[in-house]
Amino acid sequence: MSVIMEVKEQKKGLYILSVQGEVDMSSSNDVRQQLALLLNAGTAVIIVHLVRVSYMDSSGIATLVEGLQQSMKLGILFRLVELSDAVQDIFKLARLESVFSIYPTIEEAIKEV
C-alpha cells in the first residue's frame, strides 16, 4: 500500500484527513473512498493535510477536484493544508492553485471556521 491515511475529528463536524505517501493510479481510489466517507458523515469541514505526500499524479488531482465539487454541492467547507513540494508541482502545472482554499498550517485553516 503506497498511501497511509489518518482521520481525526478536531471538533464536532470538523475532520482532518492526513495523507501520507504516494497518491497515484494505484492508491488514489483509497483516498477517494475515504473522502466519500467523510462527505457522507454529516461533516461541516474537511481539511486535507498533504505535507507528507511524496508524490501525486493526475488521478490524485482528480480525487481532490471530486472532493471539492462534492463538498460544494453539500455545503461542506473543503480546505487543503501544507502542500508538499510534489503536490505544489502538480498544482502549478495544472493551474489549480486558485481553485482550492489552501492554507499553510492546520491552525490557520481552522481559525476562521
Next chain:
Amino acid sequence: MSDQDEKSSDQVVITILSKTEFLKIVRRVIETYFQSQQFQADVIRQVVLAVDEACSNVIKYAYKMDGSKEIRVSLSGVSEGIKISIRDYGDKPDMDTVKPRDLNKVRPGGLGIHLIQSVMDEVTYDLSPDLGTCLMLFKRYPETGGTAP
C-alpha cells in the same frame, strides 16, 4: 534527435507488467537516471510525473486496465538531453482525442496529456509499429549543471 543517437552506452531499459502498482518502479528508475545526469530536483519531479502519466495512459487506454501486458520504458542520453521512449503493444490512441484539455474548465480527469506536454521539450507519438505505440519524449539538459554523456 537523429537516428545516430539511437544507440547509447548509457541506455537503461525497464519492462514492467501493466499493473498500476508497478508504476512506482518506473518512477524510481526515472528519478535515479535523471539524478545521475545532474538535473535539478524540481525538474526531476516533473519528468517523473510526465513519464508516470504516460505509463498510466497506456494502462488505461492502450490496455484498458489489463495488468498482464508489457510496457517497456527506455532512457538514453544523447548530445542535447535525455530521450525516453514508452512502448506498448495495445490499442493505438485516437490522435483526435490526444489533446490537452482546457484548464479553465475545472473537472476531474483529462490532465495527463497537458502535464506531459508542459514538462517535456518534445513529445512524439510513433504509430508505425504493427502493434501498439511508441511515445517518444525528450528533455534537454539544463543550460548549466547538466552534462552530456
